[in-house]
Amino acid sequence: MADDSRLARLRGLVAESGHGAMFVSDLVNLRYLTGFTGSNGALLVPTEHDPVFLTDGRYRDQAAAELGAAGLGDVEIVVTRDLIGVAAGRAPADLVAETHLIDVDSWEKLGRPEASGRLVERLREIKDDSEIAALRRACEISCSALEALLIGPLAGRTEREVARDLEWRMLELGAEDRAFDTILASGENSAIPHHQPTDRQLRAGDLVKIDFGARVDGYHADCTRTVVIGPAADWQREIHAAVRESQAAGLDRLRPGVPVAESNTAARGSLERAGWLDAFTTGLGHGVGLQIHEDPFIAAAHPGRLASRTVLTMEPGIYLPGRGGVRIEDTVLVTDPDHGGEPDVLTDMTTELLEID
Incomplete structure (x- = not known):
């Protein structure tokens, strides 16, 4: 089960890299960080502000239930069809993202963020x-x-x-x-x-x-x-x-x-x-x-x-x-x-x- 300690550790790694936020879009990494098991979602993890979870209307209730079960009931959930656009509008300029997984169009729309360097995958290597x-x-x-x-x-x-x-x-x-x-x-x-x-x-x-x-x-x-x-x-x-x-x-x-x-x-x-x-x-x-x-x-x-x-x-x-x-x-x-x-x-x-x- 995901919990706030995973997000806290990710926030720390992002801060150590000298950046202000990370955009997470890989569904396996999302499940690890938040417990979300749907087919469309993303997570913006700023170093100095609370995280923001984004999904579409199909998963409004599911996201709330699964994040709540993972101890993340206070995380803001934004329901939108434009996950990339909303995240880009709320992210700081020094954003990192899973560039090894996203397509070029998404990378451009996010403002050409730097590579996150598989930060979540590094966390996932050590099992709780x-x-x-x-x-x-x-x-x-x-x-x-x-x-x-x-x-x-x-x-x-x-x-x-x-x-x-x-x-x-x-x-x-x-x-x-x-x-x-x-x-x-x-x-x-x-x-x-x-x-x-x-x-x-x-x-x-x-x-x-x-x-x-x-x-x-x-x-x-x-x-x-x-x-x-x-x-x-x-x-x-x-x-x-x-x-x-x-x-x-x-x-x-x-x-x-x-x-x-x-x-x-x-x-x-x-x-x-x-x-x-x-x-x-x-x-x-x-x-x-x-x-x-x-x-x-x-x-x-x-x-x-x-x-x-x-x-x-x-x-x-x-x-x-x-x-x-x-x-x-x-x-x-x-x-x-x-x-x-x-x-x-x-x-x-x-x-x-x-x-x-």
């Missing part, structure tokens, strides 16, 4: 207690749904059927929605990182890669497990073990104060030593929260250090075109140093290679 609780619940639902799915026989069912079954189980367990379109890839399709489920039937000998997650209170879970139908072949065991070891190496570096790039180095180094680095063709991990992919992104070029209460994924993989692939992915909370700094894996489910019917 309510956010962590929602993420934890989304991950619990996800794991429970998959564990129940894997009890029943999968051989003979189609990728599409199994994917829909998993999504329905998450809804039945209390998810408000799936976090994203489920990736259910079997056999040779498991070598395709973002395969879309088809009518291919699962059969004995298949690797089955399942990338999925539930959404709770707007917050996303992200988890991948790879299983095999029937007894696993030696090559399947080999690549699964290599991915599992790579993930463990990367997870070990998800600690407060550690450079983000170190987890990338550790996970890739493990795959290189095993001889499989060339078969890892995707990113290693990313932040997750109100969006399924958000800052920070784990990469060799990332200049920053991990902060406690950041939530990220760790998802190495091996993809062998025409044969099959393995990915193991978890959603992980970087914990406070006072708690030992041990990574807290929110998708708490075995990563062993499961042989199922």
Whole structure:
């Protein structure tokens, strides 16, 4: 739930940048700051005056209710069809805006504001207690749904059927929605990182890669497990073990104060030593929260250090075109140093290679 402390922190960052106000128009950032879930809104955040929320007549009552629930009942709500124009008329000359997201016409109408530098996204990297609780619940639902799915026989069912079954189980367990379109890839399709489920039937000998997650209170879970139908072949065991070891190496570096790039180095180094680095063709991990992919992104070029209460994924993989692939992915909370700094894996489910019917 949003609260005034988020707006206060944003106001402080804007003041530190030497500007007088920020214009926020991204709907995800609006939800984070105010609790608003509608499809049209904006927020003007001056450093020396109260914020102003702008929306159209469709969302008059919704905005009042959601801002009130977020503890922002005193924020002025302006109902208008010209959000940009009204904001421009009330903003100081030294305005910053989300120039990485707005179009050129809006930028011109706002008076060509300077770039805000992803200030809200920086705030969103550090999760508060309510956010962590929602993420934890989304991950619990996800794991429970998959564990129940894997009890029943999968051989003979189609990728599409199994994917829909998993999504329905998450809804039945209390998810408000799936976090994203489920990736259910079997056999040779498991070598395709973002395969879309088809009518291919699962059969004995298949690797089955399942990338999925539930959404709770707007917050996303992200988890991948790879299983095999029937007894696993030696090559399947080999690549699964290599991915599992790579993930463990990367997870070990998800600690407060550690450079983000170190987890990338550790996970890739493990795959290189095993001889499989060339078969890892995707990113290693990313932040997750109100969006399924958000800052920070784990990469060799990332200049920053991990902060406690950041939530990220760790998802190495091996993809062998025409044969099959393995990915193991978890959603992980970087914990406070006072708690030992041990990574807290929110998708708490075995990563062993499961042989199922």
